[in-house]
Structure formats: C-alpha cells, structure tokens
Amino acid sequence: MLTIQNLHVSVEGCPILQGLNLEVKAGEVHALMGPNGAGKSTLAAVLAGKEGYEITEGEVLFEGRDISELSPEERSHAGIFLAFQYPVEIPGVSMIQFLRAALNAHRAAKQQEPLDTAELMALLREKAALLKLDPAFLSRSVNEGFSGGERKRAEIFQMAVLEPKLCILDETDSGLDIDALKIVSDAVNALRSPTRAFLLITHYYRLLQYIRPDVVHILVEGRIMRSGGPELAVELEEKGYEALLSTA
Amino acid sequence: MEMLKSPALTLEEGAAHLTRLLQEQVALANLPPNLRVQWDKWVQEANLQTLFWEQRHKEDWKYTPMDFLRFPWDVGLARRVSPPFSIPSVLPYAEEVDGVEKDLPALRSLPVPSSPWEALLGGTSSAHHYYIRKEGSLIFSVRGEGGVVPYLLTLSLAPHSVGEVWLFPSTEALMLLRFHLHVGQGACLKLFFPSYANEAQGYLYTILSAHLEREASLETYDLSTSREWRRTEVKVYLKEAGAKVYLHGAAYVDSKTTWDQAIRVEHGAPHTESNQLFKSLVRAGGRSIFQGRIYVHRDAQKTNAYQSHKALLWEKNATAYSRPQLEIFADDVRCTHGVTTGFLQGEMLTYLRTRGIPLEDARKILASAFLAEVIEKVPYEILHTEMYKVISSCLSSPAELSR
Numbered sequence: 256m257l258t259i260q261n262l263h264v265s266v267e268g269c270p271i272l273q274g275l276n277l278e279v280k281a282g283e284v285h286a287l288m289g290p291n292g293a294g295k296s297t298l299a300a301v302l303a304g305k306e307g308y309e310i311t312e313g314e315v316l317f318e319g320r321d322i323s324e325l326s327p328e329e330r331s332h333a334g335i336f337l338a339f340q341y342p343v344e345i346p347g348v349s350m351i352q353f354l355r356a357a358l359n360a361h362r363a364a365k366q367q368e369p370l371d372t373a374e375l376m377a378l379l380r381e382k383a384a385l386l387k388l389d390p391a392f393l394s395r396s397v398n399e400g401f402s403g404g405e406r407k408r409a410e411i412f413q414m415a416v417l418e419p420k421l422c423i424l425d426e427t428d429s430g431l432d433i434d435a436l437k438i439v440s441d442a443v444n445a446l447r448s449p450t451r452a453f454l455l456i457t458h459y460y461r462l463l464q465y466i467r468p469d470v471v472h473i474l475v476e477g478r479i480m481r482s483g484g485p486e487l488a489v490e491l492e493e494k495g496y497e498a499l500l501s502t503a
Numbered sequence: 504m505e506m507l508k509s510p511a512l513t514l515e516e517g518a519a520h521l522t523r524l525l526q527e528q529v530a531l532a533n534l535p536p537n538l539r540v541q542w543d544k545w546v547q548e549a550n551l552q553t554l555f556w557e558q559r560h561k562e563d564w565k566y567t568p569m570d571f572l573r574f575p576w577d578v579g580l581a582r583r584v585s586p587p588f589s590i591p592s593v594l595p596y597a598e599e600v601d602g603v604e605k606d607l608p609a610l611r612s613l614p615v616p617s618s619p620w621e622a623l624l625g626g627t628s629s630a631h632h633y634y635i636r637k638e639g640s641l642i643f644s645v646r647g648e649g650g651v652v653p654y655l656l657t658l659s660l661a662p663h664s665v666g667e668v669w670l671f672p673s674t675e676a677l678m679l680l681r682f683h684l685h686v687g688q689g690a691c692l693k694l695f696f697p698s699y700a701n702e703a704q705g706y707l708y709t710i711l712s713a714h715l716e717r718e719a720s721l722e723t724y725d726l727s728t729s730r731e732w733r734r735t736e737v738k739v740y741l742k743e744a745g746a747k748v749y750l751h752g753a754a755y756v757d758s759k760t761t762w763d764q765a766i767r768v769e770h771g772a773p774h775t776e777s778n779q780l781f782k783s784l785v786r787a788g789g790r791s792i793f794q795g796r797i798y799v800h801r802d803a804q805k806t807n808a809y810q811s812h813k814a815l816l817w818e819k820n821a822t823a824y825s826r827p828q829l830e831i832f833a834d835d836v837r838c839t840h841g842v843t844t845g846f847l848q849g850e851m852l853t854y855l856r857t858r859g860i861p862l863e864d865a866r867k868i869l870a871s872a873f874l875a876e877v878i879e880k881v882p883y884e885i886l887h888t889e890m891y892k893v894i895s896s897c898l899s900s901p902a903e904l905s906r
C-alpha cells in the first residue's frame with residue numbers, strides 16, 4: 256500500500272529525513288518508534304502533504320502512485336489520514352459542519368451524492384459512541400477548549416468517520432490516561448481490516464500492549480536503524496535507544 | 504452613477520461646496536428652542552476651516568479616505584423603501600411624535616455638536632422623532648438618491664420599556680444620518696444595522712449617539728457586507744449606575760470598500776459595563792478602520808470595559824487599521840482590550856485540507872467561522888443566514904483590483 260524509497264526531506268534547507276525506506280502492506284500495523292526529534296512527525300507531515308517539507312531525494316508511492324505532487328485534500332480522498340500530534344483549534348466551525356464538509360468532499364471525489372442531514376447525524380452519533388464521546392461534543396467547535404485527551408479521541412473519531420485506507424497516528428497515545436488509551440485502542444482495533452493499514456508513531460511500549468503491531472521500526476536521525484517484530488519494542492523498553500542501537 | 508465616476512473637485516473645493524449646500528438645508532425649527540442657539544452657532548461657523556481642515560487633521564479621520572468630498576453634490580431625495588427581508592420583530596411600531604412640541608428625553612439629552620458635521624446633520628429638515636412608551640420597534644428603511652441626503656432621527660425610550668431599531672439606510676450617492684437615542688431607566692434597546700452587498704457604491708456617514716440612564720441597556724449589531732464607503736461614529740454615554748452597552752460589528756469588507764468605525768464609550772457613573780466586539784474580513788483593495796475609545800470618568804468606579812477588534816486580511820493589499828484608546832481616570836476598573844490583524848492561519852487550512860476539504864471550501868469555511876463569533880451573537884437567525892449567504896457568494900469571486 257505504502258512504499259517509501261530512499262526518502263530525503265528537508266525543512267527550511269535543513270535535512271531531517273535522510274534515506275528512509277519503508278514498506279507497509281494492506282492489513283498490517285507498523286509501529287514507528289524513535290527519540291524526540293528523530294523525524295517521526297516530519298514523515299507523517301510529508302505523507303499528509305503539509306506544506307514546507309521538501310523532498311530532495313527518493314519517492315513515496317501510495318498504491319503504486321507517486322503522491323508527492325498531490326494536495327493534502329487529494330491525498331485524503333485517496334485514503335490517507337493523519338491523526339495529528341497537536342491538532343489545531345478551529346473556533347467557529349462545529350464538528351458537524353466540519354465533518355459534513357469533509358465527508359461530502361470525499362463523496363464528491365467518488366461521484367457520490369452528498370449525505371442528507373439524517374444520514375450524517377446517524378453516522379456521526381454511531382462513531383462518537385465508538386469513542387465514548389458525548390454527542391454534545393458534535394456541536395462544539397473543532398478542538399476548541401478540548402482537553403488533551405479529548406483532542407486525541409476526536410482525531411480517532413474523525414478517522415472512524417472517514418474510514419481511510421492508511422491511518423497514521425502521530426503520538427496519539429501521549430497525554431492519554433489509561434481509560435482513554437483503552438478507548439482509543441479499542442476503536443483502532445475495531446477499524447483493523449485486511450484492506451487497511453496503520454502506522455503508529457509512538458514513544459511508548461504501552462500503546463503497543465493494546466494495539467499489537469506486525470512490524471516495529473526504530474527511527475533515529477532520519478533513518479530507520481532497525482526493524483523487527485513486536486519483540487523489538489519489548490527490547491527497546493528494557494534497554495533504551497542507546498543500548499539497543501549499540502548492540503545492533 | 505455618472506457623478507461618482509468623474510471626480511471633479513479638489514478636497515478643499517468639495518468641502519466648501521458641501522458646507523454651503525448643507526447650510527442652506529439646515530432647518531433648526533426641528534430642534535427645541537433651547538438647543539437652537541448653540542446649534543446655530545456651529546452651523547454658522549461651519550466653514551472650510553472647521554469642516555475640512557480641522558477634520559482632516561483630527562486623529563479619528565486620519566485613516567479615512569475622504570473622496571466623497573470630490574463630487575459636486577446636489578441635494579438628493581430620500582425615498583422610503585421596503586426592508587430587504589421581512590422583519591422578524593413582533594413589537595408594534597414606535598410612535599412618531601412632533602419633537603418640538605413634546606418634551607422628549609432624546610431631545611433633552613441630544614449632545615451639543617462636537618463637530619460642524621454633527622451640527623449640519625442634526626439641523627436638517629428631514630428630522631423625525633420617535634417615542635417608545637412600553638414596547639416598540641423603529642424600522643428605518645430609506646434610500647438616498649441623486650445627491651446628498653441628510654437625515655436626523657431621535658428615539659426616546661420611556662423607563663422600563665423595550666425596543667428594537669432596524670436601520671436599513673442605503674444610498675447611491677451620499678447619505679448623512681444623525682441618530683440619537685435616549686434609553687430611559689431600566690429600558691432595553693436592541694439596534695440592528697445590517698447592510699448588504701448591492702450594486703450601488705455610495706457613501707454612508709452615520710453618527711449614532713446614545714444616552715443611557717440607570718440600569719438601561721443597549722445592544723447594537725452592525726453587520727456589513729456592503730460595497731459602500733461606510734463610516735459609523737458611535738458615541739455612547741453611560742450616564743448612570745448600572746447602565747450597560749454591548750456593541751457588535753461584523754464586516755465583510757470588499758474591494759473598493761471602506762468600513763470605518765469610530766467608537767467612543769464613556770463611562771460616566773459607577774457599576775457601568777461596556778463591551779465592544781468587532782471583526783472584519785478584508786479583501787484586496789478594501790479598507791477596514793477601527794478606532795475604539797473607552798473613557799472612564801473619575802467617579803465611575805467598579806466599571807467593566809472590554810474591547811476587541813480582529814481583522815482578517817484575505818489577500819495581500821487588504822488594509823486594516825486598528826487603534827484602541829483607553830482613557831481611564833478611575834482606579835477600581837476592569838478593562839481589557841485587544842486588537843489583532845493577520846492572514847488566515849496556514850495550520851487551520853492544512854488541517855481542513857488533510858480531511859479532504861478542498862482549499863477554496865476550506866477558506867470559505869474559515870471566513871465564515873472568523874465572523875461567526877460576532878454573527879452568532881445576533882439574536883435573529885435571519886441575520887445570520889443573510890450574512891453567511893453573502894460572504895459565501897462574495898468569496899467565490901476574485902477580489903476586484905482597487906481603484
């Protein structure tokens with residue numbers, strides 16, 4: 256589904272990703288771990304199409320197609336979703352208004368009619384329940400005044416609504432208490448399917464106890480230094496980055 | 504209008520011409536005898552010097568283009584027109600009264616002019632005085648045609664009465680509207696001042712003053728999407744304890760449009776409260792001017808005064824001036840103010856786009872959202888929908904280049 260080859264990315268002329276390779280197949284869950292500043296969010300941003308990231312070398316293929324020239328909305332229509340590490344507040348735009356626009360844009364891209372209000376509300380209520388979000392939250396402005404945990408849950412809620420093919424979760428687990436972590440993990444596990452893939456960016460082994468990854472990668476200084484099965488995360492938890500990488 | 508297309512006068516010539524024209528129009532007979540002397544003095548003194556030169560150097564005209572002085576105006580015609588939509592108010596019409604015969608509160612509190620403009624506007628022959636005894640609404644829907652139309656309105660609210668004002672002045676030329684309100688003890692007044700994009704590009708200059716007695720309250724909602732040159736001066740005097748004023752403004756400032764707010768809220772008594780909440784979205788070639796002054800008298804302790812103006816520049820070449828001014832002479836006062844000017848945040852746009860919302864739609868959503876903070880405070884839904892409709896359709900077209 257996702258093939259990244261020798262990816263080099265610079266931000267403001269400063270090289271961040273330096274020859275990253277990654278292959279994610281449909282149905283798989285990949286965990287991407289690494290110390291602060293390793294370039295994890297940079298990779299997520301490049302995949303989602305945020306501006307300001309320059310691909311200086313290498314390529315990113317999504318379902319065989321080079322996505323580097325696609326706008327963020329086109330990537331979204333293609334099935335890429337990024338749950339942000341720091342979702343922004345959008346005062347004055349309600350969650351309903353926001354998701355109506357998003358869903359209908361997705362539908363328009365597929366030559367489908369827009370949803371009517373009843374269908375929309377039924378869908379939103381169903382997914383809100385999945386994330387144990389109070390229905391009143393649908394009327395609130397996007398992320399405005401949300402607690403850290405609410406924001407993260409709202410990101411996964413949006414993911415559940417849009418049903419993307421490739422779900423990228425950027426440190427969705429940080430700042431979540433154990434109950435919220437369980438809710439989020441349950442929702443993610445419920446979304447797992449043979450046609451969908453996940454890239455979980457995380458610092459902590461904790462999340463991976465709830466969402467079992469197929470592959471674990473360790474990203475350091477813009478390059479994947481090691482990849483392995485779930486046991487790699489256990490090893491990392493025990494040894495820490497430095498010891499782990501020096502024994503490699 | 505042909506006339507508007509062919510500037511013919513210098514600013515000085517235009518000011519002199521307009522002064523003479525208005526002086527001829529003045530009919531002080533519409534004012535109570537005790538006021539006539541003072542007003543007459545101002546009117547007599549209104550000459551080029553006071554009307555133009557002093558004005559031009561006054562701080563609160565500093566950013567305002569005065570091109571309306573460039574035209575050889577003639578006296579125009581005021582025509583009553585039906586409002587742009589049916590008014591949702593359920594209140595009966597306010598009663599029109601002969602101001603000179605009756606002892607009206609609004610005429611007693613009508614301030615002595617602070618500029619020759621005010622004197623010339625206030626002394627006009629088109630003067631109408633209204634009174635609300637218990638409850639009532641005043642709907643002013645007048646179109647100025649063919650030249651200068653000066654208009655004087657006063658409205659007096661009896662103690663504990665409830666009122667609404669709907670102002671729909673429009674003009675293809677130059678309209679000068681002087682409106683004074685007197686809100687009696689415990690009375691409540693809501694004023695709606697919506698204006699919508701139309702073909703004509705006229706000049707509308709409004710001076711709105713209000714005098715609030717004990718526990719009186721005034722809310723104003725100025726919603727503008729018009730293409731005019733629109734200057735509104737608001738002067739509110741919170742004369743007695745417990746008086747409250749809430750001023751709201753939301754503007755879509757199109758290319759070639761001037762939206763100019765000069766506001767002065769004066770706290771003259773303790774335990775008074777004021778809040779100014781203004782937002783403007785400015786297109787390339789448009790100009791938004793906000794000058795808000797809060798003046799707190801020495802004995803106006805326990806006063807709350809708030810002010811906020813935010814301008815969103817939609818394109819490069821959009822202009823916004825914001826100037827908060829605080830003059831506080833009491834020490835036990837809560838006062839906050841904030842002004843911001845900036846472009847749409849790329850972060851927000853990206854967020855919407857990563858969810859699949861196309862760029863242009865995302866921009867429109869954020870435009871409406873920016874003004875929503877003010878629009879959603881308007882108590883009538885119809886005013887929201889009209890405003891959103893215009894914003895959405897106007898944003899679909901590229902900004903016209905400025906003249």
Ligand SMILES: Nc1ncnc2c1ncn2[C@@H]1O[C@H](COP(=O)(O)OP(=O)(O)O)[C@@H](O)[C@H]1O
Pocket residue numbers: 266267271289290291292293294295296297298307
């Ligand atoms: N917008 C930016 N401008 C400049 N430097 C950036 C920007 N974004 C990230 N960086 C830098 O890139 C490096 C990687 O950052 P990031 O991808 O956020 O790391 P991680 O998510 O792994 O903690 C850091 O050194 C960071 O300072």
Ligand SMILES: [Mg+2]
Pocket residue numbers: 295296297340425426
């Ligand atoms: Mg990060």
